[in-house]
Amino acid sequence: MRSREDVGRTEDGRYIVVDGRRWRATDPAIPEALRQELVNELMAARRLVRSDPETARPRVQDAKVALGERGDPWWEPTDDGRRVRLAAAIRALLRHRDEDSTICPSEAARIAGGESWRDMMDLARATAAGLARDGVITVRQKGADVDPSTATGPIRLARGPAW
Numbered sequence: 001m002r003s004r005e006d007v008g009r010t011e012d013g014r015y016i017v018v019d020g021r022r023w024r025a026t027d028p029a030i031p032e033a034l035r036q037e038l039v040n041e042l043m044a045a046r047r048l049v050r051s052d053p054e055t056a057r058p059r060v061q062d063a064k065v066a067l068g069e070r071g072d073p074w075w076e077p078t079d080d081g082r083r084v085r086l087a088a089a090i091r092a093l094l095r096h097r098d099e100d101s102t103i104c105p106s107e108a109a110r111i112a113g114g115e116s117w118r119d120m121m122d123l124a125r126a127t128a129a130g131l132a133r134d135g136v137i138t139v140r141q142k143g144a145d146v147d148p149s150t151a152t153g154p155i156r157l158a159r160g161p162a163w
Contacts, residue, residue, distance in 0.1 A: 014075055027068030029114025034107060038067050038089075041096035059095060062088040066111055077112075082120065085112040086127040090137065094159055102140060102156035128157050135162030 008017040015022045026035060045059030061070065065088035068074035072081025089108040097103065105124040106117065113120035129148035131137045137160040139148040148155065 014073070024069045024073070027074035027111075027114070029074070030067070030111050034093075034111050035067070037096055038063050038092055038111070041092050042067070044096070059092070062092040062095070065089075066092045079123075082112055082123060083127050083130075086120070086124050087131060090128060090131060090157060094137065094157065094163075099159065102158045104154070104156060125155070128155070131157075132160065135160045137163075 042063035048056035109117040109120040109124040
């Protein structure tokens with residue numbers, strides 16, 4: 001198994017090089033604790049690929065997109081790419097945590113926005129509202145389900161009925 005130090009990087013830091021092959025690097029702006037949580041989710045999903053590929057592949061995709069290794073390049077994000085990455089981060093974090101756990105939309109914003117995460121909060125809440133409309137997540141405030149389009153103040157995100 002290779003350590004992070006055994007992997008070469010391109011000069012611009014956007015790619016890693018393994019055995020002469022170039023792969024997109026993880027977004028370096030992701031806070032370490034969240035990056036590690038996403039890597040742990042990715043590894044758990046990869047372990048499932050042989051035994052349950054139908055469940056594993058979307059998990060791998062979400063973790064890779066959240067890490068910035070797939071989808072829009074993290075160094076040139078688009079609005080659509082940010083939405084996709086926020087949704088992937090929300091799903092990956094909720095999958096990795098205990099079934100009854102919740103996350104804050106700011107965690108997804110910190111993953112997709114780095115140091116500018118506060119600027120992404122409106123988009124993170126809007127992305128969460130879309131996932132809630134689809135039943136993928138529920139939006140909670142003080143432990144009760146709320147309508148994300150009318151909720152003001154802090155909210156939490158939990159797995160929804162269509163999870």
